[in-house]
Amino acid sequence: MEQLALDTAFATRGIPHVAFWNGRVLTAEDLRAEQVANLLGRNRIGRAVGAGMVRGFAVSPGSSPTHVMVSAGLAVDPSGQMIELPVDVDLSLVVPAETAGGDGVFTVCDPVTSNTPTGTGLYLLAARPASQSQSLAVGVEALGSGVATECGPKYTVDGVSFRLIGIDATALATQAGHDPADVDDLGALGGATQSPLARNVLAHLFLDTVPWSQRFADPFGDPTGQVELGTLAALRAGALRPCEVPIALITWSFDGVGFIDTWAVRRPPSTEPAYTAIQSLGTARRQLLGRASFAQFQDHLDTIRSELGPAARQAFELADAFRYLPAAGLIPIARTGRSGFADTVFGDAIVRGPVPIAPTRVGAILDESFRHTAIDLASGEVIFVYTVAAGSGAVDHLVFCTSRMEFLGDELVIDAVFPGGTLFIGQQIEIRGRGFGFTTGDARVRFDDRAANPLPGSSDTRLLVTVPLTLTVDPTGTAMTLEVSSNIGTDSVPVVVGHPEQSPVGQLHVEWVSVEPTTLEIGLPATLTYRIRSAVTPAVDVVLTQSATDFAQLVDEAGTAITGPIRMNTGDEKTVRLQIEKVPQVATLTISLAAAVGGITGSNTRQFTIGMPTPPRDPAITILSPDFDPQPGPAATFDGTTIRMAHQATANLEFVLEVTQPGSYEVRVEPSSLSPPWPSVLSAPSTGVFPSIQVSEIGGDGVATREIRVTVGRDSSGAPPPATVTLIVNRPGRADDARVSFQLAGL
Structure with a gap:
């Protein structure tokens, strides 16, 4: 034990960093020492995170019976080193790797070789950090002539290698306190007489099921000092090196790889203070084992489900392959479209239930179960069983849990x-x-x-x-x-x-009023004024959207930015303005303003020619938002500003024209075309260009109405170019008019 005084630095066994000062001669050894110091510092962070698997490193059958597939992954070894496999690899278990096995310059792994699998038996596959020299660099002799006469490695690259470790399962099971039946089940791993319970017993040997049960039964027995419990801890004291992370158990037979079990040895990163045997009873490590036990069971059960045929699945009982069960688990029941087991899967086990529970309770059952040790079917423990129904009402799966948890049945x-x-x-x-x-x-x-x-x-x-x-x-x-x-x-x-909420009904109308200045110039500001009218009941919150979001802002009459819905009662009119900071550099500017609530929409789309005076709006004319009437056949949709049409689709836009002055009104569609790809024509009040509407009387409300129908279609296949169709209404001899435009696009 070292002696130390207060306010005195203790640097014994600390990390030595190279001291740099002007004039000092640096050698390769000095630079290497600094790299090692940085590595040891990073390892401290790794040890603070804790050893374990971060992600990936899943092991599955490989390209041949002597190979396994290892997925890309990241892990932390007990010394704090990061181990990363950047890509999936097909790993040979019999051909030695040609790369370095962990004895690189900056790793702390001792050189060690794998146990080449022979005959039959059990092996632990472990990942370890490795490094390898890459590329070459020239060098000169110290105090020499300055002429390059040497050659050495240019880079040292961090990597990963794998080692296969032979395991004596029966010795470990005896040491862990398993009974003779378990030891017998582990006696012929990989052989022709392998027990059907072998994989399950082996998994719970590494999940420390028996030692934890014994510790709870006799927490004050020897040893009572600081103890790390479990089979992996025993291996770390011997065959498993301090820089290795276990990733899978593999059985080997004369035919090659047998079964692969990852969850029995897979642990997430964790670190805890040094507890005594008594204190360790309340650590989070037990919950990590509970989660691993659940994951291992579900993986093992899924393998059985995939290997058995329908008849064998219906006859299967858990005792056929399992002695130990996690404290809770899920069992799929066979139903239409999905393979599964019969509800007799528990066989002769003592169960309470099954009783139905809601799916939302399953997560809580699993969370609580992780704090409990596993179920031993040989102990006669009562198992609680619940059913969870599918949407059709039939049983979808069973949920079981240990009787050490509260039973959820027999109550409403x-x-x-x-x-x-x-x-x-x-x-x-x-x-x-x-x-x-x-x-x-x-x-x-x-x-x-x-x-x-x-x-x-x-x-x-x-x-x-x-x-x-x-x-x-x-x-x-x-x-x-x-x-x-x-x-x-x-x-x-x-x-x-x-009472049920009343859905809004009625119409929303968006009317363009004016633009200031009347001539839009590139780079100059402008303001477009619109009037929103609501004929919707009941009162609604109307959402306004505009197509010029990148260069224009929507404001109310007071000039305040509109950032959310606006409240409108039936018959309300609201004036809004679209403030353009700078007119963009285009020849023609198309702007759409749309109002929407529920399924009710209203919009107004206008085109403005840059640099030319904009005709004023005729205050005596209002074109109300149209009804969209797609015709039978190919699909056509309308979102308030854009009509989307499939090939050979046809649709009608039914407008209502409101005028406040008697007289003659001319109606036209631009462009008016009967040729592909977008034929658009007036079909009411009459076909052709410049039909005339005569209004002789104005109603008592000061408004006369007329109906106008525009028929649009799509003749071309493929991806037609988008286009614009505009309905224009004006009084002869006047420069002002009313108009509304719509975009046409393929569907």
């Missing part, structure tokens, strides 16, 4: 009511929980004093009901009690029931 519990929030009379809802008694006809549902019978599709964990239409509730909602009862109990929850 409401877990959730879906959807959440206020319920509405006449609405179909879902009540989730357990013990509802639907399959026995005992389920009863009441909203205060009104009954609601469960609907078809319900189950013992899921009730579908309709909120009674006879309930008396306030429009804003009334608090009441939702009660479910069956032959095993009653549970209730408070809910709020109101």
Whole structure:
């Protein structure tokens, strides 16, 4: 033991860094020493993270019986070194690797060779850091003539190598306290007489199931000092080197690789203080083993499911391949479209249940199970079993757990009511929980004093009901009690029931009013003014969108930026402005402003020729947002500003024209074309160019209305170029008009 005084630096066995000062002569040894110091510093960070597998390094059968596939991955070894495999590799287990085996300049791994697999037996595959020289560099002799006379490595590259370690499973099982039956099951690993329980017993040898159970039974037995429990800890004291991370157990036979089990030895990075044997009973390491036990079981069960045929799966029982089970697990049940096992899979094991539970409870069962040791089928322990239903109501899978956890059956519990929030009379809802008694006809549902019978599709964990239409509730909602009862109990929850929300109906209209200045010049500001009119009931929050988001800002009448929906009552009119900071460098500027609420939309698209005066809007003319009427045949859609059409599709745009002055009004479509790819014509009030509409009388509300129909189509196949169609209405002899444009695009 060293002696130390207060306020005195203790540097014994610290990391020596090279001291640099002007005039000092540096050698390769000095630079190498500094690299080693930096590596040791990084290793301190690695040890703080903890040894274990970060990701990847999954092991599966390779390209031949003597190969395994190892996926790209990252791990931390016990000394704190990072081990990274950047790509998947096909690893030969019999041909020695040609690269360095861990004895590079900057690693702390001792050179060691693999146990070449022969005969039959068990092997541990481990990953370890390695390095290798790469490229060449010239050098000169120290104090020589300065002429290059030497040659040496230019780079030392960090890498990874793998080692195969022979394992005596029976000796380890005896040392860990496993009974003779387990030792016998491990006696012929890889051989023709290998026990069907061998993989399961082997996994729980490395998952430390028996030692942890013994420690809980006798926590104050010897040794009581600092102890790292388990089979991997025993191997670290011998065959497994301090720089190696175990990644898989592999059995070997005369035919090559047998089974591969990764989860039995795979651990996530973890580090904890040095606990005594008693203190270690409360560490997180046990939960890591619980998670590994669950993952190993599910992987092993999935392998069995894939290897057995349908008849064998139906006859399979867990005891055929498992002595030890995780504290909780999931078993798929065979159903249409998915292979699985029969609900008799527990065989002669003592079970309680099965009882149905909601799918949302499974996660909590698994989380709690990770704190428990594994189930030993040979001990006669009672196993709790639950069923989880699929959407059709049939059993999808079984969930089992140790009887050391609370049993969830034999009670009625409401877990959730879906959807959440206020319920509405006449609405179909879902009540989730357990013990509802639907399959026995005992389920009863009441909203205060009104009954609601469960609907078809319900189950013992899921009730579908309709909120009674006879309930008396306030429009804003009334608090009441939702009660479910069956032959095993009653549970209730408070809910709020109101009237159904009224969906908005009506129309939104977007009208262009003016542009200032009337001539748009590149690089200069401009303001476009629009009027939004709402004929929608009830009051709604209207969302405005505009196509010039990268160079224009939408503001209200006060000049405040509009960043969210605007509230509009029926009959409201709102004036908004589109402020363009700088007119972009284009010949023609197309801008769309759209308003939307629910499925109701209104829009106005206009084209402005840069550098030419913009005709003013005729205040006596308003073109209301159209109804879109796709014709039978190929698909056509309309989102308020763009019409998208499939090949040979046709659609009508039904406009309403409002005028406030009597007289003659001319209507035209630009471009008016009957040729591909976008034929667009006036089909009402008459076909052709410049049809005239006569208005002789104005109604009592000061407005006369007329209907206009524009028919658009798509004749071309492939990807037609986008186009624009514009409807224009004006009074003869006047420069002002009303117009609205729409984009045409392929679908």
